[in-house]
Amino acid sequence: MNPEIEEKFGPRKLEDMWSHVLSYHPFKPVLDRAEGIYLYDTDGNRYIDVSGGPIAINLGHGDKRINEAIAKQLEKFAYCHPMLSSQPRAELCERISQITPWDLNTVFPVSGGSLAVETAIKLARQYHTETGNDQKYKIITCHESYHGMTLGALSAAGGPGSQSKFMPYMHPWPHIHQPSSRPPAGMSTEEYAGFCNYELEEAIHYAGERHVAAFMATPVSAGEDYGFVAPKEYWQKVREICDKYNILFIADEVVTGFGRTGKWFCMEHFDVKPDIMITGKGITSLYAPMGAVIVSDKVNEPFAKGAAFVHGFTNQGHPIACAAAKAVIDIIEEDGLIENSAEVGSYLHSQAERLLKHPIIAGKRGIGMLMPLELVMNKETMEFFPQGAQAEQKLQILALKNGLVLYSTLYGPRRPAAHKRGLPVFVFPQICITSEQVDDMLDRLDTTLTEFEAEVGV
Ligand SMILES: Cc1ncc(COP(=O)(O)O)c(C=O)c1O
Structure with missing residues (x-):
């Protein structure tokens, strides 16, 4: 068990092992139910599904x-x-x-x-x-x-x-x-x-x-x-x-x-x-x-x-x-969701400035409700965190604490060493999201990035 995860979420219990699926399931929250853009764990905590699951869930949950x-x-x-x-x-x-x-x-x-x-x-x-x-x-x-x-x-x-x-x-x-x-x-x-x-x-x-x-x-x-x-x-x-x-x-x-x-x-x-x-x-x-x-x-x-x-x-x-x-x-x-994706998607991109001011966010790309951010250690050199730093996991743990579930793709470790590029942070919310919900999500992301910077010393 990753000691950092253990420290935040307590020791893993036998029923959390999930070993039958061969994969290492790193995060503690167990999903209980889902509604709209929100996921609720068995302890009653609410999270925004920032990445639409694995950049896939376009409609709200529980429709x-x-x-x-x-x-x-x-x-x-x-x-x-x-x-x-x-x-x-x-x-x-x-x-x-x-x-x-x-x-x-x-x-x-x-x-x-x-x-x-x-x-x-x-x-x-x-x-x-x-x-x-x-x-x-x-x-x-x-x-x-x-x-x-x-x-x-x-x-x-x-x-x-x-x-x-x-x-x-x-x-x-x-x-x-x-x-x-x-x-x-x-x-x-x-x-x-x-x-x-x-x-x-x-x-x-x-x-x-x-x-x-x-x-x-x-x-x-x-x-x-x-x-x-x-x-x-x-x-x-x-x-x-x-x-x-x-x-x-x-x-x-x-x-x-x-x-x-x-x-x-x-x-x-x-x-x-x-x-x-x-x-x-x-x-x-x-x-x-x-x-x-x-x-x-x-x-x-x-x-x-x-x-x-x-x-x-x-x-x-x-x-x-x-x-x-x-x-x-x-x-x-x-529900006019194509129109919502275009309109609220434009709003999402227009509001990204507050994330781009962070020293670890090198840019954003995308269109509509597809907005990957680029996470780096150093914007000048475009270096990414060393693999041992477990930057991706740290970010996800802080995001969970702030009520956000972020999809991970392990792009960081996959990235060719010679390429000075960051890690995509997938901001891909459900296409039914409202602009008020976008504001809330961005506030929480902003806080998460600030806390992450403090933790990794950037
Ligand atoms: C562009 C693209 N094509 C194909 C796939 C494979 O889809 P699936 O995981 O449903 O097999 C993915 C999955 O992420 C994808 O991003």
């Missing part, structure tokens, strides 16, 4: 409308035999196609983000084999990207952090740099984004145009530059390059979809249509496990003409998850 939709479905049937038509799945797919932009009309629901990524990779591959390009199989992705934990998704991820122990299972897919808020010296962010476009074309050249099936990327940068929003022109150029070489563009909207950035999907901000869109997390706001791949009419054409997609999971399009996702979409519309 009775979703609970009722799930209960209603459960009363009918929990699972639909694969040989029978599933009405909940059909209704959800139709509902999704109503809210997706462009001709992203066909939906393949699965049961999580990583499985959606695997599905998209296989779909891109099979699209090409069905259309006479059976040598196209490589997926180009970005350095420092993250697309999930299954082996295909890990191959696509562009950092050694989560991959290192599993390397022999990884495909050596090409990686390019993603646009950055801190371009190399002498370059503007726009020029660097242009360079990244150039790198995409170069990677296609070296990987062999006839071998590249797709370029997959998240609409906002991942990794150490989490949340950076590249200029519109960057995405427009990506689209142009993909079209030029018959390469599918896959947008991974697992985090950014379903209202997180102030639009249904983040690619709408750039007016750039992906061929395949990957979703997860916010699709059910974690009321049930789900992900979905949404494809354009072009990609669906060979399948619509009869090609069978060689794919499937027992839990794909599970009726309970479909009922939850449909209710989520209805609530986002009924």
Whole structure:
């Protein structure tokens, strides 16, 4: 047990060990119930869910409308035999196609983000084999990207952090740099984004145009530059390059979809249509496990003409998850949550100044209800705390004390040593948050940062 955690929360009791899930569960509070933006522990303490769980919960907790939709479905049937038509799945797919932009009309629901990524990779591959390009199989992705934990998704991820122990299972897919808020010296962010476009074309050249099936990327940068929003022109150029070489563009909207950035999907901000869109997390706001791949009419054409997609999971399009996702979409519309995400999201960004004045906050990025802060030890040198300092845990412990639950990603230890970049602190509240609640959350974050500075001696 970490002595510091033990000091704050007392000794761990046997019932707190959670060893059956293999993970070390570091923090004492046990969740009792959740409502709106708040989480309540078994001792009656209230916390704001600052990061929307694992940057995933877009709607408020405990929404009775979703609970009722799930209960209603459960009363009918929990699972639909694969040989029978599933009405909940059909209704959800139709509902999704109503809210997706462009001709992203066909939906393949699965049961999580990583499985959606695997599905998209296989779909891109099979699209090409069905259309006479059976040598196209490589997926180009970005350095420092993250697309999930299954082996295909890990191959696509562009950092050694989560991959290192599993390397022999990884495909050596090409990686390019993603646009950055801190371009190399002498370059503007726009020029660097242009360079990244150039790198995409170069990677296609070296990987062999006839071998590249797709370029997959998240609409906002991942990794150490989490949340950076590249200029519109960057995405427009990506689209142009993909079209030029018959390469599918896959947008991974697992985090950014379903209202997180102030639009249904983040690619709408750039007016750039992906061929395949990957979703997860916010699709059910974690009321049930789900992900979905949404494809354009072009990609669906060979399948619509009869090609069978060689794919499937027992839990794909599970009726309970479909009922939850449909209710989520209805609530986002009924409660005007896309508008709230945009308006209160702008307010959130406009109020961030009081956090940016802290000597340990090097900047903020993002759009809408997605605002990662960059935590550093020293703003001048951009050094991060040494690993032994357990800075991330210290911050989370202080946050808990101040009524905030912050998601950790261990980006600090994962960060390449040569890169002078901080740790993303995920300010990703529920998209139903009010401006008064934003003020309260920021006050508490402000206090947490001040106390953290005192504790680490900055
Ligand atoms: C961009 C992105 N893609 C895919 C995934 C994988 O989703 P899941 O954890 O539901 O498998 C994640 C998870 O954080 C993600 O951030």
